[in-house]
Amino acid sequence: MVVDVRRNRVGEVMASAGGRLALRxxxxxxxxxxxxxxxxxxxxxxxxxxxxxxxxxxxxxERGMA
Known part of the structure; x- marks a missing residue:
């Protein structure tokens, strides 16, 4: 798990290619x-x-479905 500090989002690293990380x-x-x-x-x-x-x-x- 990593934090994308530019977007302030937590993600899992799925792949690395071309000098970039794919996060999910x-x-x-x-x-x-x-x-x-x-x-x-x-x-x-x-x-x-x-x-x-x-x-x-x-x-x-769940509350919206009740």
Missing amino acids: PPAGGREWEAFPCEVRPATASDELRVKVTEVNDRGRR
């Missing part, structure tokens, strides 16, 4: 590209932020 949101979704100099390793706090966001999003979707 941890819960899935559309990939984006970043240069290696624009990312840093994700901290425990970064990973927790992603998990909390996923739980909140899931709760909103």
Whole structure:
């Protein structure tokens, strides 16, 4: 897991080609590209932020369906 510091997004590194990294949101979704100099390793706090966001999003979707 890394943080794209330019976009303030956490992502998983899926591939590296042409001097760029292909990143994907941890819960899935559309990939984006970043240069290696624009990312840093994700901290425990970064990973927790992603998990909390996923739980909140899931709760909103479930309430919308009720």
